[in-house]
Amino acid sequence: MAKTSVEAPDQLKYEPRSELVIYPFEGEQYLAHKVNVTFLSDEPGNWFVYVDAHTGEVIDQFNALHPLEEYKMEDHTGVGTGVHGELRGDLHMSRVKADGDSTHFMLADHSHEGLEGILTYDYKTGELVTNNSAAFNSEEDAPGVDAHYNSEQVYDYYKEEHDRNSLDDEGMAIVSYVNFGNNYNNAFWNGRNMTYGNGDGDFMVPLSAGLDVAAHEMTHGVISNTANLVYRGQSGALNESFADIFGAIIDDENWELGEDIMGPGAVEDGRTALRSLSDPSKFPVNEAYVPYGNGDGMYPSHMDEFYDLPWYLDNGGVHINSSIINHAAYLTAQEIGREALGNIYYRALVHYLTPNSNFQEARQVIVQSAIDLYGEGSEEAQATASGFDQVGINEE
Known part of the structure; x- marks a missing residue:
């Protein structure tokens, strides 16, 4: 009813969102489905449509597009x-x-x-x-x-x-x-x-x-819009890691993430960044995560320090175990620089990784991307493989 009332296209990029609300309108109170219909067309819209939950009739609608x-x-x-x-x-x-x-x-x-x-x-x-x-x-x-x-x-x-x-x-x-x-x-x-x-x-x-x-x-x-890595477990950690890696490539002052957003209290306590690609273990993890690691309570930089977290904690460690991949990328960049690192990891993200890729599969396709771009036996391919070797993600 909501889509029809605003003449939305049959195919929508974003699924309409709906919630059940009490909606006051023209002196009456209605139990209504508040439906947000968003679309781009010749007449784009960001419509809010209120559909009577009892009768299915449209009570009210307006376009909040701010055109x-x-x-x-x-x-x-x-x-x-x-x-x-x-x-x-x-x-x-x-x-x-x-x-x-x-x-x-x-x-x-x-x-x-x-x-x-x-x-x-x-x-x-x-x-x-x-x-x-x-x-x-x-x-x-x-x-x-x-x-x-x-x-x-x-x-x-x-x-x-x-x-x-x-x-x-x-x-x-x-x-x-x-x-x-x-x-x-x-x-x-x-x-x-x-x-x-x-x-x-x-x-x-x-x-x-x-x-x-x-x-x-x-x-x-x-x-x-590329690999669409599922946001839990190792695929989710890859998702977070790629975001961290490109964050550090684009903001090329250092290999820390979030140093410009830390407040005075955090800095005074020694938390000068959110995460470090060069030295992950300089920062502690949340106390709730400590029992699932090797006991030191710090971010891991090697598979020996992998946190075997349950799904209900950080989606299985997406923000924690990502630092292992981060460190592998950092080690590679020390040999070949940020630009080549970005080229290799971008190619893997766009052409090879799939939603459920794990760390082992990531190593395989990232090394393959280096070979694609720079040749087998190239410095870039060797440095990429070495980065993974040094964090314990070895060739099968």
Whole structure:
């Protein structure tokens, strides 16, 4: 009923979501199915349809698309200030002429041919991050500035290094939400967009501040549209590892992940990053995970330290055992550099890995990718195999 009422296409990219609610409408209270129908077509929509749970009749509906075409928009280049005070020059945005003579600026980048846009929203308002000038320099703007700037950096990497047009390689919009939750110490890819919490100010600062965090979350989008590694056990650890590895490749200052989002309390306690690819064991795991490892309670860097976690803890160790693959990649990169590492791992992700691949299969196809690109017996192929050998994932 919901799809028919909004004339949605027969084939939808996203399955409609539904929840049962009490819906007040025109003085009455209805038990209703609140259905969200999202689609792209000549008349795109992000419809919310309320269907009477008793009669099946549509009570109410509205389109929450926030269509940009309602405005006269022009590409514009401005500046912004990030969470740590960095000046973000050449910040691509849109100049918008609203009703009357007022002009304002939105973090909506439509400057890339073949890309639907890089769009940064404030989660609390549901609207694009907007300012009255092209200088987004207030403290309130900072999370949005970093998310927008970092999204373009990650897009550029995949486009320039791998000729990949956005996360799906078909130019899908790169959408970020900032200011999620209250004191929320996390960021995530939800299958459609990136969402960043602002942290609690002590353990974490706004998570959009980290280029490697943005690269990590956006790489989850790439993974979803390629190997689509199942998010539990070893396949899930590979999913997390590839996100970490490309995070460290794109943010090439070091081999740590999340160093720019750690708050003063965390740093004082010695937690200067979330994870380390170069030295995984410098950081402890959650106390609940310790009994399932070798007893030292640190992130593993070798299969001898593998955590045999049950599914209900971290989906079987997706954020823990990933550090073994991370370390293998780091060791390989010490021999051949970040660029070749990225080429090899990207090829394996796009052409070889499957949803249920495990560590042993990953070694096989990643080494094969190095051979494909650089030749059997090449320095790159040998370094790739050596990285896995050193972490105990040996050739069968």
